[in-house]
């Protein structure tokens with residue numbers, strides 16, 4: 173059996189995904205130690221202001237400890253602490269939803285950390301930053317894994333990377349990338365409910381953002397599309413994505429959230445008209461599509477054949493069709509829950525284990 177290896181995890185973000193991850197790590201810990209001789213320890217957990225330290229690793233009762241013993245922190249203090257403790261095999265997990273936390277990535281890498289992230293921000297800023305980050309990783313011989321950035325726990329990024337690295341020519345990727353938009357159009361296409369009613373059901377189920385215009389704007393789908401394109405070495409920016417926003421001009425950002433909520437009925441007629449134009453064997457789907465050959469990235473509402481993988485989608489599932497030279501006209505299809513704290517935390521843990529196996 174291989175020598176025992178201890179991994180030290182610092183977890184930033186203890187919301188839905190972060191707290192589920194602590195639980196999953198603690199549940200899986202003894203099996204990992206038995207099967208792979210891998211010891212996962214979480215000596216620090218932090219939110220935006222406070223950190224809780226437990227050199228031996230936080231337990232499932234970390235929440236009460238956090239309330240009583242957490243202290244304000246700075247990233248530099250955390251880096252100094254792990255150095256002082258001589259912790260090896262360091263992984264910083266970004267389970268924040270922060271647009272600014274990524275400013276710490278370079279310091280963390282320089283401080284000896286590998287990074288696993290559920291947060292999409294670092295991969296969707298300028299291509300300059302994308303490259304700077306990868307250069308820093310290379311210089312310090314560190315890794316950065318982010319499978320959950322696209323399709324949560326579904327193995328989308330790894331599959332695309334493997335196809336690309338093995339020389340298969342990826343020609344096109346098309347899919348429903350957003351759980352909320354999946355639910356909205358799956359329901360709307362299959363029932364006689366009005367669009368505003370479906371929207372309100374999606375909100376009640378916690379599928380949409382508090383302001384559903386964030387989902388309807390297509391920006392989240394565009395970010396995921398951008399991440400996939402960059403995996404294929406396409407040097408592109410978020411502004412290059414052609415987005416068909418489903419937020420009507422009269423209900424855009426200038427309208428307050430309260431006003432928007434009171435006026436969602438204004439969406440009913442235009443979407444009903446689109447539905448009336450469909451043939452019997454068609455449904456509406458909000459998709460992301462990357463054409464690798466022409467390097468175009470598009471987010472759009474389309475009519476799709478009911479019997480295709482995208483057309484058959486149910487619930488709030490995501491689906492990714494990957495067309496390559498080897499797969500020909502029958503794309504490789506990855507489908508399943510593309511959001512949710514359980515599958516996302518599981519995806520983060522899977523990245524942690526993958527990364528740990530490559531650490532010396």
Ligand SMILES: NC(=O)c1ccc[n+]([C@@H]2O[C@H](COP(=O)([O-])OP(=O)(O)OC[C@H]3O[C@@H](n4cnc5c(N)ncnc54)[C@H](OP(=O)(O)O)[C@@H]3O)[C@@H](O)[C@H]2O)c1
Nearest residue numbers: 185186187188189219220267268269270290291511512516
């Ligand atoms: N939930 C899903 O289904 C899903 C799926 C795929 C990917 N993701 C991604 O996973 C990430 C986490 O999602 P979530 O649903 O767990 O979010 P959440 O419940 O809102 O939790 C966010 C956590 O991040 C902390 N945080 C915010 N800014 C921070 C900073 N600058 N430094 C350190 N901690 C900070 C927050 O602390 P405070 O309380 O102090 O603000 C909170 O603990 C997001 O990037 C999300 O896009 C989520």
